[in-house]
Amino acid sequence: MSQNLPKLTPEMLIPRMGEYIVQKELITEDQLHQALAYQQEKNAMGEHCLLGQALMDLKMLDRDSLDEVVTEQIIQLRSALQSANRNLEQRVKERTSDLNEALQRLSELNQMKANFVANISHELRTPLTHIKGYLELMVTESLGNISNEQRHALQVTQRATAKLEGIIEDLIMFSLASRGEMSMKLDKVNIRRLVTLSAKSASPKAEERGVQVLVSAKENIPSVQADAEKIGWVISQLLDNGIKFTPSGGSVVISLKEEGRNLILLSVTDTGIGIPPNRMKEIFEPFHQLDGSSTRHFGGTGLGLSLVRQIIEAHGSLLDAQSVEGKGSTFKFPLLAVSD
Structure with a gap:
């Protein structure tokens, strides 16, 4: 099957070559249409025919002119590709820089959040310790006798305080873990x-x-x-x-x-x-x-x-x-x- 494939030539790599030749005024629009019709006839007969060959067969263009056109277009395409690559590289650099800045900002925000949580948690811990202490003194009647209703209310408050203490300890542990400061005693x-x-x-x-x-x-x-x-x-x-x-x-x-x-x-x-x-x-x-x-x-x-x-x-x-x-x-x- 590979024996039936046409040989790769520079002309195959050139898109819209006919329009380029017309723009250079080497042929007219009518001549281009004639050459395209001739090319289709040849291809229909099973004879692979490129546009450049059709133009030469019809004596509309000589080999030197065709080679010059192909070379010019290849140079232009290579230049365009190099320019596109440079633009792409620049865009990648800019995008990478933007992403790095965003990542740095996110890291800073996470650090700020962890520090804020740690500071607030530690600030809450001290007054909570006093609240727990005085609740215990009241429940044990160290500060005076209390009624059953008062005892019940104080015990409910103690449970709520214990729950709050658990939340604060969780926040402190989270802030330590977020900053990579959580120590392990294996x-x-x-x-x-x-x-x-x-x-x-x-x-x-x-x-x-x-x-x-x-x-x-x-x-x-x-x-x-x-x-x-x-x-x-x-x-x-x-x-x-x-x-x-x-x-x-x-x-x-x-x-x-x-x-x-x-x-x-x-x-x-x-x-x-x-x-x-x-x-x-x-x-x-x-x-x-x-x-x-x-x-x-x-x-x-x-x-x-x-x-x-x-x-x-x-x-x-x-x-x-x-x-x-x-x-x-x-x-x-x-x-x-x-x-x-």
Whole structure:
């Protein structure tokens, strides 16, 4: 088949050559039409014929003139291509510069946000400590006797204060993580004990919502290398998240199992409302709620899962999230096992 293909010539690379020859007044419009008709006849007969050959066959143009025209157009095309390349390179440089400036500005804004969050959080922490202290003094009647109604009101205030304290601590941790200043104290951790304590702490809230919290782990599960405080926080967040989005009668199961000889897989599975597939990535965005309306049913700052993922990644691990809308979600990650 390749034997039937015409030989590549410079003329084939020249677009609209006929118009160019007419512009140079080497031929007239009528002669161009005659040459094009002649070319079509030749091609119809199976004889490949270029416009330049047709012009020479019809004695309208000689070989030297044709070669000169082809050379001129090739030079012009090369010059145009070089100019286009220079313009493109300049545009790429300008666009790259714009993107770098935007990236730098975004980085500065993120730093400003992290600093602002850190400063505000630390400023809130001090007065909150005083509020907690005086509430404790009043509840324990160190400042005088109180009625049952007053005690109840103070206890409600204590719970609200504890919730506010948790939000402030989350904000401080987020600001540290955003600035790359979150320190890790890796040590051997009895992960089964940590999971059991976390489940026990989450039980009162679960009971209020009619949700069961279950632990599935062998007695002799190996310890792991981790920052006990931060992994404990991660477990509590995942449990709290599962409880919050699971309706009454449902359950949240936290399990530990060995993966090979060196890993312990920790997973938290709930029977909650689940997450739409097209919105899975959103759950890890800081300060983001899937239901962003003012009438949303579920509270929170939107920091929990974002911080969970950052802490897990700081352990050299990865958080895997799976969910089926209307059936529930599973969050799991492996930790390095260590010998007891």
